[in-house]
Amino acid sequence: MQITPSPTPSPAAGNSPGSASGLTSDFNTFLRMLTVQMQNQDPLNPMEASDFAVQLATFSGVEQQVRSNQLLEQMLGQFALLGMAQMAGWIGQEARSAADVVWFGGEPVTLSPNPAATADRLVLAVRNAAGDLVAREELPLETAPYDWRGRDAADMPLPEGRYVLTQESWRGEELLREDPVEYYAMVTEARGSSSGPILVLQGGIEVSAGSVTGLRQPEG
Numbered sequence: 001m002q003i004t005p006s007p008t009p010s011p012a013a014g015n016s017p018g019s020a021s022g023l024t025s026d027f028n029t030f031l032r033m034l035t036v037q038m039q040n041q042d043p044l045n046p047m048e049a050s051d052f053a054v055q056l057a058t059f060s061g062v063e064q065q066v067r068s069n070q071l072l073e074q075m076l077g078q079f080a081l082l083g084m085a086q087m088a089g090w091i092g093q094e095a096r097s098a099a100d101v102v103w104f105g106g107e108p109v110t111l112s113p114n115p116a117a118t119a120d121r122l123v124l125a126v127r128n129a130a131g132d133l134v135a136r137e138e139l140p141l142e143t144a145p146y147d148w149r150g151r152d153a154a155d156m157p158l159p160e161g162r163y164v165l166t167q168e169s170w171r172g173e174e175l176l177r178e179d180p181v182e183y184y185a186m187v188t189e190a191r192g193s194s195s196g197p198i199l200v201l202q203g204g205i206e207v208s209a210g211s212v213t214g215l216r217q218p219e220g
Contacts, residue, residue, distance in 0.1 A: 087190035087197045087209060095187050095199060095207070096214030098180035101148075102203025105160045108147035112182040112214070113139050116169035119176055123168040124148065129161060139167065148183075162203070182213060 101109055115122040119141065126135040135152045148165070150158045165183070169176040189200035190209075197209040 087199065090187045090199065090209075090215065091190060092218070093187055094184040094216050094218050095201065095212045096182050096184050096216075097201075097207045097211045098182045099185075099201065099205050099207045099211075101163050101165055101183060101185075102201075102205060103150045103158060103160055103163055104203070105150060105157060108149045110184045111139075111146045111148050111165070112143070112184070113146055113167055114143055114179065114182070115139075115141055115167065116171075116176045119169035119171055121170040123170065124181065125166045125168055125178070126158070127164045127166075129163070131164075134158060134163075162205075184214070184216065186218060 096112055103109070111124075113122060113124075122139040122141050124135075124137050124139050125133060126137075128134050135158065137151075137153075139146055150163075152158055165181045166178050167181045168178045185201040185203070185205065187199050188202055191198050191200070195208065199207050199209055199212065201207060
């Protein structure tokens with residue numbers, strides 16, 4: 001009697017490369033089924049050598065995949081610990097990134113403008129959390145740091161809260177492009193996530209560690 005193993009079930013879609021439990025189960029099931037097949041094959045009509053070789057190759061492939069996933073799981077764990085250890089040193093530093101700004105009505109926010117190369121004018125557009133334009137101001141046409149002091153068009157202080165700052169690069173009457181503005185904010189927390197380390201900036205703004213383009217000591 002010849003028993004042909006049924007196809008090995010595929011891992012569930014939610015399984016990640018870091019979890020080898022599903023593959024390990026499939027691997028053990030495949031091994032048991034291959035053993036039963038060998039024990040119950042017809043002596044007068046044994047399995048073809050080529051078929052046996054194919055199943056052995058499949059057996060070896062599943063075993064290697066299980067081992068590779070286990071190694072990947074260990075490496076990811078080590079990298080996560082290393083990343084968090086490095087991020088811990090960033091707490092208390094000021095990180096530069098393009099993100100929403102929380103205005104506290106006190107110290108100015110240091111922006112890092114980056115106008116288009118052919119622009120002849122640079123404008124800062126300020127929108128509140130609802131997306132309403134609340135202020136516009138001319139910026140120097142340079143990449144030097146600029147202190148934004150949270151003022152509206154009438155030079156009155158804006159209410160404290162969350163704002164989105166973008167820079168408009170103009171050439172004459174033509175808007176060349178509009179980009180988020182990078183700025184410096186203090187890092188208050190670092191934590192891990194499925195997509196990598198996350199930094200929490202002053203005011204609760206969250207940014208990925210990979211989006212940080214600069215780091216500096218707080219002034220004073």
